[in-house]
Amino acid sequence: xxxxxxxxxxxxxxxxxxxxxxxxxxxxxxxxxxxxxxxxxxxxxxxxxxxxxxxxxxxxxxxxxxxxxxxxxxxxxxxxxxxxxxxxxxxxxxxxxxxxxxxxxxxxxxxxxxxxxxxxxxxxxxxxxxxxxxxxxxxxxxxxxxxxxxxxxxxxxxxxxxxxxxxxxxxxxxxxxxxxxxxxxxxxxxxxxxxxxxxxxxxxxxxxxxxxxxxxxxxxxxxxxxxxxxxxxxxxxxxxxxxxxxxxxxxxxxxxxxxxxxxxxxxxxxxxx
Numbered sequence: 001x002x003x004x005x006x007x008x009x010x011x012x013x014x015x016x017x018x019x020x021x022x023x024x025x026x027x028x029x030x031x032x033x034x035x036x037x038x039x040x041x042x043x044x045x046x047x048x049x050x051x052x053x054x055x056x057x058x059x060x061x062x063x064x065x066x067x068x069x070x071x072x073x074x075x076x077x078x079x080x081x082x083x084x085x086x087x088x089x090x091x092x093x094x095x096x097x098x099x100x101x102x103x104x105x106x107x108x109x110x111x112x113x114x115x116x117x118x119x120x121x122x123x124x125x126x127x128x129x130x131x132x133x134x135x136x137x138x139x140x141x142x143x144x145x146x147x148x149x150x151x152x153x154x155x156x157x158x159x160x161x162x163x164x165x166x167x168x169x170x171x172x173x174x175x176x177x178x179x180x181x182x183x184x185x186x187x188x189x190x191x192x193x194x195x196x197x198x199x200x201x202x203x204x205x206x207x208x209x210x211x212x213x214x215x216x217x218x219x220x221x222x223x224x225x226x227x228x229x230x231x232x233x234x235x236x237x238x239x240x241x242x243x244x245x246x247x248x249x250x251x252x253x254x255x256x257x258x259x260x261x262x263x264x265x266x267x268x269x270x271x272x273x
Contacts, residue, residue: 014054020095022075023047023068027054033061034273035125036100040093041066042109042133043197044164044189046073049108049253056262062269065103067096069114072190081192082160086199090117097123104269108253109133109226110196113204116238120210126272127211128265129234130218131226131250136203138233144172144224149201155194156201163191172225176249178256185254208237215240216268218261220248 017024025047037057039050047066057064068074069089071081076092093114097103104126107115112132119127134140141149148168155162166186174182215238219231228244235242245252245261252261 013058014051017065018074019067019099021077022070022092022096023073024096025051025054025066025068026064027058028063029058029061031061032063034063034270036063036065036103037269038093038097038100038103038105039064039066040105040107040111040114041069042107042111044162044169044192045109046188046190048073048188052258053106053253053262056259057266060266062266063100065096065100067092069093071193082155082158082162082194084193084195086113086117086196086204089193089196090114090121093118094121094123104128104272106130106265107132109250110200113200113206116206116211117204119213119215120206120208122210122212124213126214126216126269128216128218128268129231129240130261130265131220131223131231131252132217132234133200133226134230134234135206135208135237138230138237139203140200140226140230142227142230148172149197152194152197156197157194159193159195159198161191162194162197164189173250175224176220176222176247176255177251181254185251211238214272216265217242218252218264219244220250220252221246222249225250 041049047068050066054064070076071079102125105115105124106128108130112129115127217235219228
């Protein structure tokens with residue numbers, strides 16, 4: 001496997017690797033004392049969502065990586081993003097995870113479902129699910145999600161790219177992000193796969209009996225996209241501990257106080273070492 005490296009001029013402590021055609025943001029301590037951690041972003045996002053987490057984990061001795069799923073930030077150029085399935089995205093996670101050995105995988109939202117899929121494939125030594133999308137058998141169709149899906153039903157059904165309005169993203173995901181910071185975050189969001197959105201709506205199968213690694217689940221008490229009651233059912237599916245963070249919503253990795261969540265994850269992973 002050929003790994004290319006080039007410097008990231010905006011955040012010098014973070015470099016970008018290319019692994020099997022996927023761009024991966026990495027922050028690696030000079031003297032790593034812990035096993036690697038792979039972060040997986042959610043729908044409409046890219047790996048930069050976890051930039052501050054990468055720095056925090058590296059400072060604690062973890063080699064920290066965040067994959068850009070195909071169709072964004074230079075990953076797999078030429079991808080027909082609208083037709084990209086959840087299995088395709090899971091293949092991306094598995095490719096990077098296998099290049100790292102068997103890392104802990106931390107996934108947010110759609111990335112949380114991908115972390116479940118990777119764990120069922122045996123590609124994770126531990127899995128942390130942050131406000132995760134649910135697997136088949138746990139419906140996601142809340143009133144807010146149904147109303148949003150109706151607006152974007154055409155690209156979802158036709159496997160086209162879904163390009164949400166900024167107001168919809170503000171309403172469903174950024175309700176705990178300060179207004180002054182929303183513009184910068186919205187500028188980083190990208191269109192995403194209608195096929196993957198349909199997969200999640202129908203339900204992506206994950207064989208919980210094949211998830212043999214430790215699992216931690218994190219919920220937010222003010223999540224308008226994936227409410228706590230759904231996240232609680234996901235935790236029950238894997239017989240996993242759940243931590244509910246007060247004063248947080250769906251974009252927990254970028255909200256004020258994200259450090260508390262990151263420290264919680266780091267401490268839990270250290271307990272597993």
